[in-house]
Amino acid sequence: MSPEERLQSVSPSGEIFALPLPEDYPGEFERLKQVVQAQRDLGREIVVVMGLGFVGAVMAGVVADAVDKSTGKSNKFVIGVQRPSVRSFWKIPLFNRGISPVEAEDPEVVPLIRRCVTEKKTLLATFTEDALSLADVVVVDVQCDYFKEDLGDVRTGHAEIAALEESLRIIGDRIQPECMVLIETTVPPGTTEYIAYPLVKKAFERRGFNSAEPLLAHSFERVMPGREYVASIRDFWRVCSGVNDTARQRVTRFLSDILNVEKFPLTVLDRPIESETCKIVENSFRATLLAFLDEWSIFAERNGVDLIKVIQAIKVRPTHSNMIFPGPGIGGYCLPKDGGLGVWAYRTLMGFEDDIFKLTPMAIDINDTRALHAAELVRDALRNMGKIVAASKIAVLGASYREDVGDTRYSGSEMLVRKLTEMGGEISVHDPYVQHWWEFEKQDTYPAPGNSWARFFRNQEKLTELRIQQNLGEALKGADAVVLAVRHQTYLALSPDDLLEKVGKPFAVVDCFGILDDSRICRYLSLGCEVKGLGRGHIKRLKDQLKNI
Template sequence: MQSPLTSPTIEEQAKSTAPNGQVFPLPSEADYAAESERLRSLVAEQRLMGREIVVVMGVGFVGAVMAGVVADTVDQSGSPSKFVIGMQRPSPRSFWKIPTINQGICPVQAEDPEVAPLISRCVLDKKTLIATYSYEALALADVVVVDVQCDYHKKDFGNVRSGHAEIGALEDSLKVIGEYISPDCLVLIETTVPPGTTEYVAYPIIKKAFERRGLVQTSPVKHPKGGHGFTGQADVRDQKSDERSTKDEGRGTVAEQSISSANRFPPTASRSTKHEERRTEAAEPLLAHSFERVMPGRNYVSSIRDFWRVCSGINDQARQRVEKFLSEVLNVQDYPLTVLDRPLESETCKIVENSYRATILAFLNEWSLFSETNGVDLMKVIDAIKVRPTHDNIIFPGPGIGGYCLPKDGGLGVWAYHTLMGFEQDIFKITPQAIDINDTRALRPAQLTRDALRNMGKIVAASKIAVLGASYREDVGDTRYSGSEIVVRKLTEMGGDVVVHDPYVKHWFEFEQQETYPGAGHSRKEFFRNQDGLTDMRMAENLDQALRGADAVVLAVRHQEYQNLDPDTVVTQIGHPAAIIDCFGLLSDEQIKRYFELGCEVKGLGRGHVKRMKDQVKEKAPHTNLCMILGSGSPAMQWYRLRM
């Protein structure tokens, strides 16, 4: 049940602050009543225009843009065919997203230039997208798309087996959905979930809610003497509809404002009253699953709309409904749907897909260490392998992997096998080990920084260290589970004074709000000592500010801005020679040599050949020094070259 927040005892609880500083008061009891009336009026208008009502539950990283993609859908005549209601819980942390969307502004930052115009167009021009905090929207929906976060919390650093899936928020959302939706409403779960969630968690929750509400469906039965019964769809009825009030849902009643199926979906087929027989049975939820493959960056929208999708339904009707819905919303002509038999299969598909990727990345960790200790440049090795078409997707892992999916999804599968399905066998070996390797790989750059500084007669605890790159991948501003976070935390634990620059990140909330972000008690600060001061860390405004006076520079992310940094310029900005740590193969051999010539120390992940580069510079040093003394064009220098 939804209830408006009572009068807060702490002032901060009565408002929600957007990242840009704009403050929005949380809704009052009176606001709920007005909001419910607004929704009913808008939906009535949209139904007259023949539009399907779609509620997107959760307007975060995925849900906000998915809502825009659905709201932008048109029919064959080019007219909008969907009306979308984005729904978000009115908490102090998230409520600001609702008025932000209603202003035509996307609540998530994106590098894709298509995102902002998409949301603005749908809200302000086409008027096919709104946002709300009222559960009343669920009672009005034809389709509910669930984009509620499902996380995995690790108790110990580098030990995914010690963790557990956190599906409480998803379960709570499903309970609310079950209390409000009509039985003929399709519920599409897009969230990446532990395999079995749709069938073992979502189905029982919604089925039991339907039973409590007394929802039944009547199906036609052919008369044995000929003729046909009702030839349309099964007619869904709510036996308790007469008992339901029209009280505002904000007061907490369950689906209080009931719209009968007969009014919402008038039968399209004729009835035969002479021979008709009907069978009454418990209403079945229409549940479906289709995971997203969202990629942050400049193709954010395209990764939702113009990309291959896998879907499934819990029964034939749900499967048909989800295939129809996605075919209307996505570009299935160029990227056909794959329809699997049951949700367990599509859920497993997402987990295996990401576990495979995580395993390949973890596999290269040991070869990275091998390369560092045996004079091998792993970057050249990978380039040589990639010319083979069967191996062209091999990729260097950098300082660990990040993003929301790869660091956790395998853990969801392991947890589901033991918890949801109840098996005791320890069948998972590679999947959890890959996650553990990737989680701890980010410790290596801190070790290389320590070693490089030591070669220069310095220690981490007395050094300023500039980390270039906060996000988990190049040219995006997404910092979720980034390897750079672990680099910063480990160097800080060792006593280093760390400054960070990233052209795409203005606020690094994993540090600024580490007591509550990504959730209370779930910050990775818990795995390290000496972390409290990081709450005050702010991103450097520019590269010059970050580099000035640094004793070490960690090239942590392959941002375009960092890919061609001139060594002479960098050392000039720093003000003296420094330790340079290459985490992603950013430096060419020529750049490495030049850093050594400038008196710097260079180390890199998988770049064991730097020692060879250093030796070559040392061998060349006497010649270079003599050239500087005598002058490159002097007769004495010409005589020296002839003798050499």
């Protein structure tokens, strides 16, 4: 095969890397063996991290950065393994130059990876899974997505566990029997014991390790995108468990080595299913808190109540301080799917035919469709100005799923854009934190392939040309409607007069996230704008008061 015919992987900055050929593997493995031998001579434990995605890349850095708490010396050597696909291979050469493969608002990420790769030399990346045979510890950060068949019915979907199963098969085929395997992925409860254990145990038996008990452990991450990304791994409470006493002890020691367990004590549970369930309950709880306010948001809109002020009045109580207004939808990678993993596991892995789940799936269904109501408000606000969505230009301010981060996964804005596009609207989008909205630009490399909201809407073709505007004025110019979709710092400060000047004429404003205070709402109204907002039933009253002045 000539170099030109080789498959290529292109980094976000446009650098091209040829994928390795079969003949490249033995050399790579030789290189690893030599590095590992030298590291073992330094007394370091060899840790292989499977998957250099959002979690794995930074986890690899945290492990490689850890030092022996008494001597202060590095005591782990980390090999990050990424399969050499067109979509992801570029991560490996970049990583080995000390460049983080993930974008993050946290200023700690870039120096963490650089420091470990180029200074401490405790971190490298490779494409060969043979690295597994050299590991004392394997950390599995392979994604387990949830595929939804229908919009607004999580029950008809299923866990996409094949990639994780494949990784576990490879692990079983390659690791030494005494290697501890830590599954860090959020998985359907039961996965470690019902799926991973039999796969690895059978692989051991095939390899002649008949009496070897796989040392499987589970400890989910609680990473939070944003400026505290690294701290959310290292300086945060962890829960872990193992399939047997040895695995439980090994994972406890490993996590105690790398995390700040002095300040954030580790919880060790008896069985992996308890740790797996913990994560699902935790995120389903939060999804439920958010979904709960959807119906009250509608109630507020229809009955003159400003739900934003109501929530502020309630949140002062320490027992209610985690009440959060749901905005135009509940995104992020975890909350839209984790409850689904639980419901699926109960039926599929545990084989129960009855349906015990009520709030968990209902919360996801409510959250998944909330953005459609935001689209209704845009429609109604335009109608009040004598327009329809189909003939209008709509500027959406904010593409990410939460404030002051650039993470667009399953964001309410994505669905809002899709729905308004289906209705024929012409969309422009601004977001100071998002350079590329991958969900529209490259659907084949979407973090969860095939899992975008795209397939639930018609008329989506033209969205492949959607590009994020970095210039707010450009995004706003001539808009018939402006949607305030995310509570980014810059949007909280926007002045109505300034916006009117940028737009060039009165427009419809739709506040999806309690961004406007009453004085700004009144200013928009007196400038001739139409204003609507999720959960903001008091706007009509403000309008009437203005008329009476």
